Amino acid sequence: MKQLTGSGLRQAFLDFFASKEHLILPSAPLVPQNDPTLFWIVAGMAPLKEFFDGRAIPPAKRLVTAQKCIRTTDIENVGKTARHHTFFEMLGNFSFGDYFKKEAIDWAWEFVTECLEMPEERLWVTIYPDDQEAYTIWKDGVGLPAERIIADPDNFWEIGTGTGPCGPCSEIYYDRGEEFGCGPDCQVGCECDRYLEIWNLVFTQYNQTETGEYLPLPQKNIDTGMGLERVASILQGTESNYQTDLVKPVISKVEELTGIKHSKDQYTETAFYVIADHVRAITFAVSDGVLPSNEGRGYVIRRILRRAARWGRVLNLTTPFLYRLVEVVVAMMKAGYPELVEKSAHVIKIVKNEEERFLETLDQGLNILSQMIAEQKGSGRDEITGAQAFKLYDTFGFPLDLTQELAQERGLSVDVSGFEVAMEEQRKRARAARESYGFSDSSFEIYKKIREEKGEAKFVGYSNLEVEARVMALIKGEQLVDRLHPGETGQVVLESTPFYAESGGQVGDTGRLKAEGIKVTVTDTQKLAEVNFSEVLIEEGELTVGMTVQATVEPGLRRDTCRNHTTTHLLHKVLQEILGDHVSQAGSLVQPNRLRFDFNHAQPLSKEEIKRIEERVNWVIGKNYPVETVVTDLKQASEMGAVALFDQKYGSEVRVVSIGDYSKELCGGTHVGDIAEIGLFKIISEVGIAAGVRRIEALTGRIAFDFLLKQEALLEKTAALLKAKPDQLYSRVERLVAENKEQAREINLLKQQMAGSQVEEILEQVQEVGGVKVLVAKLKGVDGNSLRKIGDQLKQKLGSGVIVLASQLSDKVLFVTMVTDDLLKQFHAGKIVGQVAKVAGGGGGGRADMAQAGGKDVSKIDAALKKGLEMVQG
Numbered sequence: 056m057k058q059l060t061g062s063g064l065r066q067a068f069l070d071f072f073a074s075k076e077h078l079i080l081p082s083a084p085l086v087p088q089n090d091p092t093l094f095w096i097v098a099g100m101a102p103l104k105e106f107f108d109g110r111a112i113p114p115a116k117r118l119v120t121a122q123k124c125i126r127t128t129d130i131e132n133v134g135k136t137a138r139h140h141t142f143f144e145m146l147g148n149f150s151f152g153d154y155f156k157k158e159a160i161d162w163a164w165e166f167v168t169e170c171l172e173m174p175e176e177r178l179w180v181t182i183y184p185d186d187q188e189a190y191t192i193w194k195d196g197v198g199l200p201a202e203r204i205i206a207d208p209d210n211f212w213e214i215g216t217g218t219g220p221c222g223p224c225s226e227i228y229y230d231r232g233e234e235f236g237c238g239p240d241c242q243v244g245c246e247c248d249r250y251l252e253i254w255n256l257v258f259t260q261y262n263q264t265e266t267g268e269y270l271p272l273p274q275k276n277i278d279t280g281m282g283l284e285r286v287a288s289i290l291q292g293t294e295s296n297y298q299t300d301l302v303k304p305v306i307s308k309v310e311e312l313t314g315i316k317h318s319k320d321q322y323t324e325t326a327f328y329v330i331a332d333h334v335r336a337i338t339f340a341v342s343d344g345v346l347p348s349n350e351g352r353g354y355v356i357r358r359i360l361r362r363a364a365r366w367g368r369v370l371n372l373t374t375p376f377l378y379r380l381v382e383v384v385v386a387m388m389k390a391g392y393p394e395l396v397e398k399s400a401h402v403i404k405i406v407k408n409e410e411e412r413f414l415e416t417l418d419q420g421l422n423i424l425s426q427m428i429a430e431q432k433g434s435g436r437d438e439i440t441g442a443q444a445f446k447l448y449d450t451f452g453f454p455l456d457l458t459q460e461l462a463q464e465r466g467l468s469v470d471v472s473g474f475e476v477a478m479e480e481q482r483k484r485a486r487a488a489r490e491s492y493g494f495s496d497s498s499f500e501i502y503k504k505i506r507e508e509k510g511e512a513k514f515v516g517y518s519n520l521e522v523e524a525r526v527m528a529l530i531k532g533e534q535l536v537d538r539l540h541p542g543e544t545g546q547v548v549l550e551s552t553p554f555y556a557e558s559g560g561q562v563g564d565t566g567r568l569k570a571e572g573i574k575v576t577v578t579d580t581q582k583l584a585e586v587n588f589s590e591v592l593i594e595e596g597e598l599t600v601g602m603t604v605q606a607t608v609e610p611g612l613r614r615d616t617c618r619n620h621t622t623t624h625l626l627h628k629v630l631q632e633i634l635g636d637h638v639s640q641a642g643s644l645v646q647p648n649r650l651r652f653d654f655n656h657a658q659p660l661s662k663e664e665i666k667r668i669e670e671r672v673n674w675v676i677g678k679n680y681p682v683e684t685v686v687t688d689l690k691q692a693s694e695m696g697a698v699a700l701f702d703q704k705y706g707s708e709v710r711v712v713s714i715g716d717y718s719k720e721l722c723g724g725t726h727v728g729d730i731a732e733i734g735l736f737k738i739i740s741e742v743g744i745a746a747g748v749r750r751i752e753a754l755t756g757r758i759a760f761d762f763l764l765k766q767e768a769l770l771e772k773t774a775a776l777l778k779a780k781p782d783q784l785y786s787r788v789e790r791l792v793a794e795n796k797e798q799a800r801e802i803n804l805l806k807q808q809m810a811g812s813q814v815e816e817i818l819e820q821v822q823e824v825g826g827v828k829v830l831v832a833k834l835k836g837v838d839g840n841s842l843r844k845i846g847d848q849l850k851q852k853l854g855s856g857v858i859v860l861a862s863q864l865s866d867k868v869l870f871v872t873m874v875t876d877d878l879l880k881q882f883h884a885g886k887i888v889g890q891v892a893k894v895a896g897g898g899g900g901g902r903a904d905m906a907q908a909g910g911k912d913v914s915k916i917d918a919a920l921k922k923g924l925e926m927v928q929g
Contacts, residue, residue: 057172061287061301062390064171065121068146068281071166072119075158077148080114082123082392084343086352094352095125099147100257100278106151107220107259107276111690116153121146121283121391123339127355130456134329134366137248137288137295141359142336144283144301144391152274159256159277160192163227167254171290177230179203179243179250183210183223189258193225205243212257212278220259220272227254229289251289254281297328301387305331308383313370326369333363334377337406338384342398344639346655346747347409358454360406361413365457368417375414378407401637404657405747412746413452420451424458428465437466441473448474449481498533502584505535505548512587516553516564517684517725520608524549526600530588538599539591546588547575547598553608554589556582560643561620561724563589566608572596573604613725615647618733618755621682621714621726622672623652625736626751627698628718629671630654633664641748645724648758649739656749660741668751672736679731680715687711689721697721735759803840814848821853822924827878828856829927831920837862839869839907846871846905857882859891859923861916868895868910872923879903887926894919 059067069079083102087093096102099122105111106118122145132139150159167173180199182189184206193199213221228243228250237247244250259276261269284296291299297306306317306327317327340356341347347357360377367376381403385395395402427443439462447453459469505528515522529536531545539545547568554577557563563580573596580589591598598604623643630638634656642653660668687695689709697711697719712722714730727733737759740752754762770781779787817832830849837845842862849858850873858873872888885906892899892908895915899908910919 056174056290057170059171059287059290061283061299064287064290065144065146065283065391067170068166069119069121071170072117072148072162075117075148075162077117077119078115080118080120082121085123085125085340086343086345095127095355096122097124097126098122099124099145099280100149103149103278106149107278113151116151118149118151119147120149123392125336125340125355127359130359130362131460133332134325134327137297138285140284140296140332140335142332142339146281146283146286147279148277149279150277152276155260155275155277156189156258157192157196159258159279160189160197160225163254163256163279164197167227171286173229173289175199179205179228179230181205181207181210181226181228181243183225184208186210186223186225186258189223189225207244212259213263219263220261220276221263221269222258222260222275224255224257226252226256229253231289248294251285253286253289255279295328297331302331302335304387305334305380305383308380309370309376312376312379313372315370322369326366329366330363330370330377330380333359334380335384335388337363337377338381338388338395338402339392341402341405342395344655346405346641348745354454357409357452358456360409361417361452361454362457362460364410364413364417365461368421373414375407375410377410378403381406397635398637401635401657408657408746416451420447420453421461423447423451424453424461428462428467431467437468439467439469441470441475441477444469444471444474445477445481448478499584501530501533501535502548502586502588506584506586509548510550511585512548513551514553514555514587515551516555516608519553520566520610520613522551522553522606523603524551524606525603526598529598529600538597539593540597541593541595544590544592547591548586548588549604549606552580552587552589553606554580554587555608555613555725556580556587558582559722559724560623561616561645562647564608564616565612566606568598568604568606570596570602570604573598575604577606612647614727614732615756615758616645617725617727619647619650620645620722620724621712621730622733622736622753622755623650624712624714624718624720624722624726625672625675625730625733626650626652626668626753627654627720629668629675630656633667633671634660648754650753650755652751652753653744653748654751655747657747659743660749665738665741669736669738675717676730676733676736678715678717679729680717681729682726683713684726685711685713692721695719732756735763737762814845814852817845817849818852821856824924824928827881827927828853829924830856830858830860831924832860833916833920834860834862836864837869838864839871842869842871843905843907846873849873850875857887857927859887859920861891861920863913863916866911866913868897868913868916868919870895870897870899870908870910870919871905872907873905874903876904882927887923890926891919891923894922 073079083096085096087096087101090104093101099120100107102122106113124143124145125141127141129139130141133141167178168175180193182204190204193204194201210224210226212224231249231251235247236249237245241247241249257278259278260272262272263269284299284301287299287301288296293299296302309327309330310317315323317324337356337360345352345356347353347360363377381399385399389396424447427439431439439458444455444458447458448455455474462469509527512527526547527550528548529539529545531539531543554564554566555561557580565579566577568575568577568591574594575598576592576594577589578592580587623645627640637655639655641655644651686708692709692711695711709721710723711719712726713719734756736753736755738751738753742750744750770784774781774784777784777787817830820830820832822829830853842860846858846860855875855877857878860871862869870888870892872884872891874882874884883903885900885902888906888908889898889900892910895910896912897908897910900906
């Protein structure tokens with residue numbers, strides 16, 4: 056049998072089918088593109104669905120791919136078996152109306168027996184019982200003995216809906232030998248590890264109708280899938296996929312980090328396998344733009360990462376470690392996926408940050424779970440309640456499956472339905488909060504009815520800010536009405552409207568409606584059920600359905616909004632140029648007076664980076680590039696190089712906004728005619744808003760200019776206050792700060808001298824309690840540092856004893872307690888000061904020999920000191 060690395064096997068497969076006139080396509084991203092039916096790419100054919108169902112024409116009739124995939128449906132088995140993975144690679148060859156069964160079977164046999172040199176006597180196949188054609192090709196064409204061709208009624212592939220393209224399939228199995236079997240009755244299809252399925256050939260030849268009839272397809276297709284890790288384990292002679300060179304380097308690195316051998320015992324091996332599998336999935340997903348979060352794909356990655364981090368605890372890995380494995384994955388996989396190299400630094404930052412956040416609560420969560428388990432077992436119950444599981448999720452970030460896994464290890468189950476009830480209650484609370492700011496279901500139905508009965512309101516505001524339009528519908532209080540009276544508010548739907556409805560981060564337009572005797576103010580424009588409508592206030596006259604009005608957008612505000620929207624496109628491009636290609640838009644807000652841009656980046660921007668970004672955006676503005684738009688389909692837009700935003704949905708037609716040759720993005724918003732109209736760009740803040748997400752707020756045009764004028768005026772006022780010219784202000788402030796530091800140092804020195812002078816007076820207050828010297832004293836206006844120094848001097852002079860000091864500072868009190876070394880077995884300063892501060896409404900603690908605390912109630916100082924004396928008395 057041929058000895059091949061995982062990378063060698065991947066390349067051999069691609070090269071083999073390229074020699075059979077197949078076009079090699081690169082792996083698609085793990086996130087499905089324009090396919091809402093899929094959460095992840097879970098198979099080699101998934102990115103090619105539009106070619107199979109006829110929605111798109113493939114670039115060639117014969118294709119071959121090595122496709123990265125993620126599946127999490129059986130994550131609880133990952134790490135506990137030799138073959139389960141969350142991340143894996145699927146090798147596949149595909150035919151769209153070209154070759155069919157004979158070629159697919161012949162080439163599959165040629166590849167496994169000649170290219171991979173697998174012994175023919177070790178190979179078995181399964182077929183669909185009614186597929187006589189496949190049986191004949193295997194038996195008479197390939198020459199496989201009839202006893203090694205197994206009829207299996209499950210060998211029929213169809214879409215989950217039960218209608219559409221479908222057909223029989225044929226699977227190739229490799230016999231690893233009797234030593235891997237489950238006994239004398241072991242056979243193909245067993246759950247044991249003897250017969251490994253290595254390749255599935257799907258023959259799509261029928262179309263299933265809604266009546267259940269199978270009609271021959273006019274164009275027959277081939278779809279095959281071979282698991283890379285599984286075949287690599289056979290070629291490399293390993294007992295599990297985890298021992299292949301596609302995974303083993305990660306395991307070796309973890310052994311290096313822990314000093315523990317992965318084969319120590321079954322539980323330890325599971326920990327190694329979980330970590331090795333999960334870090335591969337994390338690395339690829341984050342590289343493809345998926346960031347850990349609390350929803351969608353981001354939550355899946357967060358679950359996987361947190362599961363791996365928890366298993367790290369089993370190996371005594373108590374600090375972040377997964378990020379250190381990312382480089383191993385990149386080195387291991389870069390031959391097939393070179394893009395990992397340029398994204399590695401970004402992935403490492405994201406993973407490390409997410410680990411650090413989870414580890415802050417992991418230990419506390421584990422302790423709480425242990426208490427829950429003990430409580431349930433003590434009460435004779437064998438289940439963690441849904442409310443308890445939800446608390447772990449909501450407070451400590453424990454995904455449900457992590458709680459289930461931990462509970463199962465202790466012999467308990469989890470009330471999943473109860474957890475889902477608690478989760479739904481939280482969703483209801485969230486929905487109620489959203490509805491308090493938005494629209495109800497009944498509103499949606501009204502606008503849906505308007506669209507279905509009267510058609511969509513046509514938006515003409517890209518090129519026209521003023522149009523004549525007929526009033527198509529009026530709404531007040533979630534009811535369709537015929538008219539709106541003076542002083543009333545409501546919503547108006549125009550047959551054609553110049554008002555842009557809020558979407559894509561851009562706020563809705565404002566303006567006015569006019570007709571004879573009628574004045575209406577437009578306060579906002581929104582969209583619901585694909586219908587544009589404007590919020591209005593009737594100033595004069597009655598607005599009625601069917602009348603024609605002059606609709607005018609507020610031009611100044613629209614121009615300012617356009618400046619800010621076009622600037623977000625420039626900013627997006629500049630951030631990628633300066634920070635790296637990993638930067639992608641994570642949200643935006645475009646208003647007339649400012650813009651807000653959220654983007655994926657793992658760390659705060661330095662002052663130098665912010666300066667470079669500002670300078671670069673303003674430099675591009677100075678180029679005066681034209682801003683042009685074109686409407687096309689998504690495929691053509693992609694070929695033009697237009698950037699699509701990850702969280703946006705696009706229809707059959709898309710609008711491409713181009714800024715010269717500098718930037719191209721899909722966008723439905725309004726923009727300037729050329730970027731010189733932006734005038735000026737100024738960043739006013741940069742902050743983090745979530746893990747791995749930063750936010751820039753900025754101003755443009757006249758708003759930015761006004762901001763700079765105000766800054767200049769403030770500078771001049773400050774300079775006048777300090778009696779300096781603006782260009783001398785820094786040196787003047789620098790000198791004042793230095794003088795202030797020197798004065799503070801002198802004041803502190805005087806305080807210490809004054810405090811020292813009080814030491815002898817305080818020593819006169821020493822009491823003896825049970826043979827122990829106790830010094831309890833109250834001071835005023837002494838800060839914490841000076842109070843400690845007084846305590847040190849008293850302790851030195853006292854020789855042996857317990858000291859409790861209090862100092863009133865305005866409306867608060869400071870406490871310091873000290874115990875000499877000879878009394879540490881009897882008294883603990885931290886415990887004493889904690890009780891003393893508690894009397895004064897505060898708290899604190901510290902070492903056995905010295906501790907400090909604070910209190911809020913200065914009226915209780917005497918009572919607090921009395922408590923200190925009582926604690927020494929016992």
